[in-house]
Amino acid sequence: MEIRLLRYFWTIADLGTISAAANQLHITQPTLSRQLQGLEAQLGTPLFVRHPKHLELTQAGAFLKSRAAEILTLTHQTEQEFAAQKQHLFSGHIRIGCVAADNSDTMAMLLEELVHDYPAVTYNIITGASDLIEEQLDRGLLDVAVLLEPVAAQKYHTLTLPRTEQWGLLVAKQSQLAHKSTIQPTDLADLPLMLSQRPAVQNMLKKWRGETIKPPRIIGTFNLIFNVLPLIEANLGAALSIQGITSEINPETLNFIPLVPDIKTRCILVWRKNRVLTPVVTEYIRRFKTAFGTKKAQD
Numbered sequence: 001m002e003i004r005l006l007r008y009f010w011t012i013a014d015l016g017t018i019s020a021a022a023n024q025l026h027i028t029q030p031t032l033s034r035q036l037q038g039l040e041a042q043l044g045t046p047l048f049v050r051h052p053k054h055l056e057l058t059q060a061g062a063f064l065k066s067r068a069a070e071i072l073t074l075t076h077q078t079e080q081e082f083a084a085q086k087q088h089l090f091s092g093h094i095r096i097g098c099v100a101a102d103n104s105d106t107m108a109m110l111l112e113e114l115v116h117d118y119p120a121v122t123y124n125i126i127t128g129a130s131d132l133i134e135e136q137l138d139r140g141l142l143d144v145a146v147l148l149e150p151v152a153a154q155k156y157h158t159l160t161l162p163r164t165e166q167w168g169l170l171v172a173k174q175s176q177l178a179h180k181s182t183i184q185p186t187d188l189a190d191l192p193l194m195l196s197q198r199p200a201v202q203n204m205l206k207k208w209r210g211e212t213i214k215p216p217r218i219i220g221t222f223n224l225i226f227n228v229l230p231l232i233e234a235n236l237g238a239a240l241s242i243q244g245i246t247s248e249i250n251p252e253t254l255n256f257i258p259l260v261p262d263i264k265t266r267c268i269l270v271w272r273k274n275r276v277l278t279p280v281v282t283e284y285i286r287r288f289k290t291a292f293g294t295k296k297a298q299d
Contacts, residue, residue, distance in 0.1 A: 097144070
């Protein structure tokens with residue numbers, strides 16, 4: 001016997017009419033009448049005596065009402081207990097590292113969902129350069145991290161996030177390049193350039209411009225693009241960056257110009273191999289896999 005049918009029956013018995021019960025249950029009277037007839041057929045006995053303006057419980061109906069009240073009360077209490085356990089039993093702390101990129105909001109969105117479902121969970125978010133995030137991840141100071149490609153696959157489990165990050169130059173409005181819609185390798189010849197200190201990024205740029213093009217003049221390196229924004233605004237040089245951070249810059253002083261041929265990379269969720277994960281961290285990773293597909297996860 002379904003709990004739903006017991007609830008329908010108990011409401012009819014409590015209010016005394018099909019119409020009042022249907023109104024309270026937010027279903028139509030014909031639907032409720034069919035449900036009651038089906039229940040009586042299932043039990044093999046009438047549950048009500050039908051009068052013109054009300055229903056009267058039969059002896060079997062009175063017996064079922066008392067049992068239904070017990071069952072429905074127990075069901076409600078059980079549901080409440082499970083809800084309370086969901087809110088309080090699943091607790092813990094998660095430490096997340098994240099680079100400044102367009103995919104950063106993905107990290108925040110799934111964390112918001114996790115905390116909504118489990119309010120006892122607490123968290124710490126560290127934003128920084130990939131090298132800093134990787135170092136803290138390797139030292140066990142972070143549980144998971146969102147990094148830009150490439151990453152050391154031999155050290156980490158990885159899950160590739162769907163959105164790509166477009167690379168380009170950040171230049172001052174008064175720069176000679178500011179009027180351009182794209183940046184080609186020849187535009188970098190002898191250009192004063194600020195570049196990420198990550199060897200992977202430097203090698204990516206070298207491969208993109210080729211060996212035959214005169215290289216830019218590397219006037220400085222940085223770990224976070226925000227540290228050099230005042231230097232770019234002063235037109236001391238341009239900086240290689242990703243488009244995902246441009247929402248944080250002042251469009252009145254800086255232009256982002258994409259590279260052509262395109263350089264596009266992705267962000268990757270990573271966590272250390274051979275490390276025991278807490279239930280909170282495991283649940284957070286599971287939500288990424290559910291959202292973006294386990295086929296993209298690599299062990």
